Amino acid sequence: MKFKHATPLLDQLESGPWPSFVSDMKLEAEFRAKNEQGIDFQIPSDTVEDLLGILELSYKHGRTHWKHGGIVGVFGYGGGVIGRYCDQPENFPGVQAFHTVRVNQPSGKYYTTDYLRKLMDIWQLRGSGITNMHGATGDIIFLGTTTPQLEEIFYELTHNVNQDLGGSGSNLRTPADCLGSSRCEYACYDTNALCYFLTQTYQDELHRPAFPYKFKFKMDGCPNCCVASIARSDMAFVGTWKDEIRIDQEAVQAYIGGEIPANGGAFKGSRDWGPFDIQKEVIDLCPTECMWMEGKTLKIDNKECTRCMHCINAMPRALRVGKDTGLSILVGAKAPIVDGAQMGTLLAPFVEVKPEEDYSAVTEVIENIWNWWMEEGKNRERLGELIIRQGFQKALEVCNITPQPCHVEYPRTNPYIFWKEEEVPGGWVNDIEEYRKHHLR
Amino acid sequence: MATNVDFQGKTFVVDEDGFLEDFNTYTAEWVDYCKKEEGIETLSDEHWQVINVLQDYYKKNGIAPMVRVLSKLTGFKLKHIYELFPSGPGKGACKMAGLPKPTGCV
Numbered sequence: 001m002k003f004k005h006a007t008p009l010l011d012q013l014e015s016g017p018w019p020s021f022v023s024d025m026k027l028e029a030e031f032r033a034k035n036e037q038g039i040d041f042q043i044p045s046d047t048v049e050d051l052l053g054i055l056e057l058s059y060k061h062g063r064t065h066w067k068h069g070g071i072v073g074v075f076g077y078g079g080g081v082i083g084r085y086c087d088q089p090e091n092f093p094g095v096q097a098f099h100t101v102r103v104n105q106p107s108g109k110y111y112t113t114d115y116l117r118k119l120m121d122i123w124q125l126r127g128s129g130i131t132n133m134h135g136a137t138g139d140i141i142f143l144g145t146t147t148p149q150l151e152e153i154f155y156e157l158t159h160n161v162n163q164d165l166g167g168s169g170s171n172l173r174t175p176a177d178c179l180g181s182s183r184c185e186y187a188c189y190d191t192n193a194l195c196y197f198l199t200q201t202y203q204d205e206l207h208r209p210a211f212p213y214k215f216k217f218k219m220d221g222c223p224n225c226c227v228a229s230i231a232r233s234d235m236a237f238v239g240t241w242k243d244e245i246r247i248d249q250e251a252v253q254a255y256i257g258g259e260i261p262a263n264g265g266a267f268k269g270s271r272d273w274g275p276f277d278i279q280k281e282v283i284d285l286c287p288t289e290c291m292w293m294e295g296k297t298l299k300i301d302n303k304e305c306t307r308c309m310h311c312i313n314a315m316p317r318a319l320r321v322g323k324d325t326g327l328s329i330l331v332g333a334k335a336p337i338v339d340g341a342q343m344g345t346l347l348a349p350f351v352e353v354k355p356e357e358d359y360s361a362v363t364e365v366i367e368n369i370w371n372w373w374m375e376e377g378k379n380r381e382r383l384g385e386l387i388i389r390q391g392f393q394k395a396l397e398v399c400n401i402t403p404q405p406c407h408v409e410y411p412r413t414n415p416y417i418f419w420k421e422e423e424v425p426g427g428w429v430n431d432i433e434e435y436r437k438h439h440l441r
Numbered sequence: 442m443a444t445n446v447d448f449q450g451k452t453f454v455v456d457e458d459g460f461l462e463d464f465n466t467y468t469a470e471w472v473d474y475c476k477k478e479e480g481i482e483t484l485s486d487e488h489w490q491v492i493n494v495l496q497d498y499y500k501k502n503g504i505a506p507m508v509r510v511l512s513k514l515t516g517f518k519l520k521h522i523y524e525l526f527p528s529g530p531g532k533g534a535c536k537m538a539g540l541p542k543p544t545g546c547v
Binding site for chain 2: 067068069070071072073075076077078083085097169170204208209210211212374375379380
């Protein structure tokens with residue numbers, strides 16, 4: 001098919017082995033041009049062609065052709081839609097308005113084709129047909145529609161598919177999780193269930209911005225952090241355990257004997273790493289050196305184990321996470337703007353995960369932190385920045401958590417230590433005259 | 442792309458999202474013009490209270506207040522602000538008050 005705009009630069013991205021977004025977009029452009037299903041397209045049928053056209057222009061100019069910002073949405077919500085307008089509407093009328101709709105994805109991103117078809121029926125009719133599966137925060141992203149279609153899309157999503165929008169703006173963004181116990185033997189709690197519970201519980205906070213800035217939740221089933229909660233969420237829920245690693249000594253011997261490939265066969269690629277050497281690949285790599293062999297028995301000094309997952313990752317059929325499981329809560333991760341990147345800092349080392357109690361131990365920490373940050377946070381100040389400004393001590397105080405050595409990597413090295421007045425005998429009010437009695441000028 | 446809007450003898454210059462390009466061109470007619478597309482039938486005293494607070498704050502500080510501050514100044518909970526302005530304090534109330542379009546990660 002001959003497209004509206006020539007795209008010599010983009011055409012080069014159709015070669016090579018990786019799935020080409022250009023080829024895919026051209027297929028969609030062709031689908032809409034032919035319209036064999038007779039769809040009554042509610043936005044220009046050549047939107048995808050204009051999208052390719054303006055992208056080609058950006059390749060040529062080396063700069064974006066989208067205008068600054070955009071405020072659109074649906075009644076009742078303060079977020080969920082990212083407004084966008086192109087800066088050359090005359091040349092690319094199909095993308096004059098090209099808003100993005102965030103649709104809240106199911107936990108673990110499990111789908112049925114029936115559900116996805118329903119979504120796509122709405123999107124082909126009322127949008128560009130182009131998506132992002134998924135946004136980095138987790139949402140299903142509908143890429144490109146016009147303002148009048150927003151309420152229409154929202155009506156159909158909620159009334160016909162029982163599906164809500166995701167979050168945007170200074171609010172709780174769409175929570176996301178690793179796939180958890182649905183198909184991973186390392187999962188220390190049901191991440192899917194907690195993700196769903198918190199999403200439903202805090203719908204108000206998600207749809208109507210009430211915070212100083214954005215706030216994200218992510219749930220990881222274990223410290224491997226498959227959804228990168230420790231780096232990509234203001235509050236990370238990372239599964240862990242507090243009893244002993246379960247050892248199947250027979251399976252350990254099977255690893256040593258080469259009957260089971262180490263790391264689930266992850267290293268059986270192009271390079272030959274030689275036969276599995278438990279001393280070299282597991283015992284010597286343990287960060288706390290708390291493992292050893294006694295004859296044919298693998299021993300672990302569990303009280304010295306920091307649950308880094310390495311030995312379990314290496315021998316998943318011989319070693320299992322403990323039975324007394326829960327999660328750690330880490331707070332404050334953020335990207336560099338304004339005052340530098342942060343990863344999550346350990347706040348609550350072990351929190352019980354009890355769905356039968358509506359996860360009250362988890363929600364208590366969340367709401368204590370929110371109450372503090374909502375009151376004290378400056379405009380556009382992430383939680384991580386408030387913690388730096390007012391001190392980690394304050395975060396502990398508002399959560400009623402006693403300071404413990406596990407809260408720091410190492411103690412402070414400077415001596416600028418604040419004391420509370422009540423901790424110091426005599427307090428802060430001193431009489432200079434009294435002092436002068438003993439120390440003459 | 443600025444466009445002109447003529448309403449009750451006044452002309453307003455607005456952007457794609459329907460925000461006033463210049464706060465100084467605000468007049469009471471602007472609120473009347475906006476209300477329909479913001480899902481408001483008639484304006485109550487409470488609507489005007491929110492609009493007046495936003496305008497006073499903007500004139501004094503050069504920015505729109507944070508949501509928390511707006512709630513404190515008006516005494517209205519966020520839920521009530523959405524009952525008054527279905528698009529919320531940003532797209533709804535700020536727009537009707539003639540304040541500049543909210544920016545940043547929205």
